[in-house]
Amino acid sequence: MKIMTCPLNGPRNITEFQCHGEVHHEVDPTTASDKEWSDYLWMSNNTAGVVREWWCHTPSNYWFLAERNTVTDEILATFAVPADGPLGEVK
Amino acid sequence: MVFALLKYGMTGRYPARQEIPLTPELQPHYDVVIIGGGGHGASLAYHLAKNHNIRNVAILEKGYLGGGNTARNTTVIRSNYTDQRSIKFYAKSLRLYESLSNELDYNMMYSRRGQLTLSHSDGVSRSLRLRADAGVFCGEANEILDRKQIKDLVPSLNLDIKGMPILSGLWHKNAAIARHDAVVWGYAIRACERGVELHQRTEVLGMDVANNKVTRVRTNRGDISAGLVVQCVAGYSSVVAKMVGLKLPIRSYPLQAMVTHPVKPFLDPMVSSTALHCYISQSARGELVIGGGSDPYELYNTRSTLELKEGLAASALELFPFIGELKVLRQWAGITDMTPDYSPIMGQSPISNYWLDAGWGTWGFKATPASGYFMAQAMANNRVPDEIRPFQLERFDRFDLVNEMGATAASH
Ligand SMILES: Cc1cc2nc3c(=O)[nH]c(=O)nc-3n(C[C@H](O)[C@H](O)[C@H](O)COP(=O)(O)OP(=O)(O)OC[C@H]3O[C@@H](n4cnc5c(N)ncnc54)[C@H](O)[C@@H]3O)c2cc1C
Numbered sequence: 001m002k003i004m005t006c007p008l009n010g011p012r013n014i015t016e017f018q019c020h021g022e023v024h025h026e027v028d029p030t031t032a033s034d035k036e037w038s039d040y041l042w043m044s045n046n047t048a049g050v051v052r053e054w055w056c057h058t059p060s061n062y063w064f065l066a067e068r069n070t071v072t073d074e075i076l077a078t079f080a081v082p083a084d085g086p087l088g089e090v091k
Numbered sequence: 092m093v094f095a096l097l098k099y100g101m102t103g104r105y106p107a108r109q110e111i112p113l114t115p116e117l118q119p120h121y122d123v124v125i126i127g128g129g130g131h132g133a134s135l136a137y138h139l140a141k142n143h144n145i146r147n148v149a150i151l152e153k154g155y156l157g158g159g160n161t162a163r164n165t166t167v168i169r170s171n172y173t174d175q176r177s178i179k180f181y182a183k184s185l186r187l188y189e190s191l192s193n194e195l196d197y198n199m200m201y202s203r204r205g206q207l208t209l210s211h212s213d214g215v216s217r218s219l220r221l222r223a224d225a226g227v228f229c230g231e232a233n234e235i236l237d238r239k240q241i242k243d244l245v246p247s248l249n250l251d252i253k254g255m256p257i258l259s260g261l262w263h264k265n266a267a268i269a270r271h272d273a274v275v276w277g278y279a280i281r282a283c284e285r286g287v288e289l290h291q292r293t294e295v296l297g298m299d300v301a302n303n304k305v306t307r308v309r310t311n312r313g314d315i316s317a318g319l320v321v322q323c324v325a326g327y328s329s330v331v332a333k334m335v336g337l338k339l340p341i342r343s344y345p346l347q348a349m350v351t352h353p354v355k356p357f358l359d360p361m362v363s364s365t366a367l368h369c370y371i372s373q374s375a376r377g378e379l380v381i382g383g384g385s386d387p388y389e390l391y392n393t394r395s396t397l398e399l400k401e402g403l404a405a406s407a408l409e410l411f412p413f414i415g416e417l418k419v420l421r422q423w424a425g426i427t428d429m430t431p432d433y434s435p436i437m438g439q440s441p442i443s444n445y446w447l448d449a450g451w452g453t454w455g456f457k458a459t460p461a462s463g464y465f466m467a468q469a470m471a472n473n474r475v476p477d478e479i480r481p482f483q484l485e486r487f488d489r490f491d492l493v494n495e496m497g498a499t500a501a502s503h
Contacts, residue, residue: 001398043487
């Protein structure tokens with residue numbers, strides 16, 4: 001069984017977590033062009049390599065960030081969401 | 092006996108057939124370069140050569156012919172989708188499959204079994220009725236069965252699953268299975284006979300784009316140029332599209348499956364339950380082929396997990412409780428290129444000589460003949476035929492999605 005280390009709950013079984021996709025820049029729907037908006041909704045980097053993602057520990061509903069290698073299936077690091085400052089988004 | 096065999100083997104009169112040619116030297120230029128030697132790449136090459144007389148074609152395959160998802164799929168072939176645009180497309184593929192052994196003079200072991208999709212709730216019963224009627228409207232054979240009819244059709248099925256009894260079923264009698272390897276081999280052999288070059292262990296590493304045109308394809312065996320370039324790389328769609336600067340609405344997830352050891356034939360139709368995330372068929376060898384839902388997070392890795400296999404086994408046991416004694420013989424995963432609407436992306440890309448055959452996710456084996464047929468037509472005439480026009484990449488900009496999630500959620 002694969003283990004993920006939750007910043008709040010410590011090492012837990014991966015089945016307790018849900019992945020919510022890559023951390024990316026939010027687009028402002030009131031100012032975005034149609035093309036920017038559809039790209040934001042549908043397109044994905046789908047990176048083969050290291051990605052930074054939103055994860056949630058579902059039993060405690062605790063949201064955090066994780067860095068993961070999508071080729072080797074390794075979890076490299078997990079972080080609490082910083083109170084301020086960048087989340088390390090990708091374009 | 093032994094001597095007769097030896098004599099037979101040693102004489103030059105019965106040479107071994109080399110059906111798939113050895114990889115030739117790369118030439119500097121091809122009219123069409125196909126990236127990816129799976130079923131889709133091979134089918135496209137065959138249809139380009141046969142139907143459009145375009146023979147100066149190279150298939151570039153980084154591994155071996157048909158070693159990607161083509162080798163890993165559970166070979167469900169069906170047309171019982173929801174949207175008329177998809178029903179018509181997959182129906183064409185089903186028709187092409189029905190005559191494919193003759194067309195290629197190669198045994199596909201095509202076996203028409205029929206598929207039974209189960210409902211355990213009123214909501215799903217309604218959606219099955221919608222699918223049945225939509226299919227019938229397009230001329231495809233679909234029927235709704237009640238419990239008694241289901242029992243008659245599959246006597247070994249457990250209808251009274253605790254907490255989720257089977258209420259009704261969608262019977263799709265023309266659904267079939269076929270031998271996956273034979274499909275890609277057959278297309279590749281007949282394409283190569285017509286002059287197509289198959290380059291195995293030839294990986295595309297990058298592409299040069301100038302003036303919105305691909306000018307150079309860089310491989311581990313040297314650089315080449317091409318009139319048209321098309322990608323048919325399934326799970327690696329985003330990786331290859333990135334080489335020409337394209338971003339796609341695709342996320343790559345592993346899909347796992349497994350087979351049990353062989354037993355006597357007891358299951359003729361394929362049985363599928365979206366609620367249980369499980370579908371089962373019995374192969375010609377007698378093995379139970381068991382597949383289900385995708386992995387929970389994106390990954391470019393074909394490792395298997397115990398959780399998923401346990402889940403599959405648990406669901407299979409609900410349907411057929413007596414198979415608890417069977418052992419799992421083989422288990423594996425493929426990397427599937429999932430789109431938001433569970434429909435493929437076929438047609439032109441924003442780059443003028445670059446074409447896309449992608450987003451085949453967990454459902455693309457059944458489309459192998461038709462995707463090659465229509466993509467060849469599109470590339471030969473530089474005009475996307477009406478049958479695949481709804482599946483172009485630009486549908487996402489128009490919010491004109493072809494939603495087949497409901498008809499695909501058991502992932503086959
Ligand atoms: C477990 C499982 C079950 C499935 N069950 C079904 C089913 O029941 N019915 C159904 O219709 N579909 C099913 N599918 C989906 C189906 O297998 C695929 O959609 C289909 O096989 C895709 O064919 P393809 O030729 O596009 O891709 P593939 O067969 O994956 O071929 C793509 C090829 O591209 C090559 N490639 C990748 N990158 C490069 C590069 N840079 N350079 C050169 N070559 C490259 C790869 O090596 C690979 O051989 C299933 C898939 C899986 C994994």
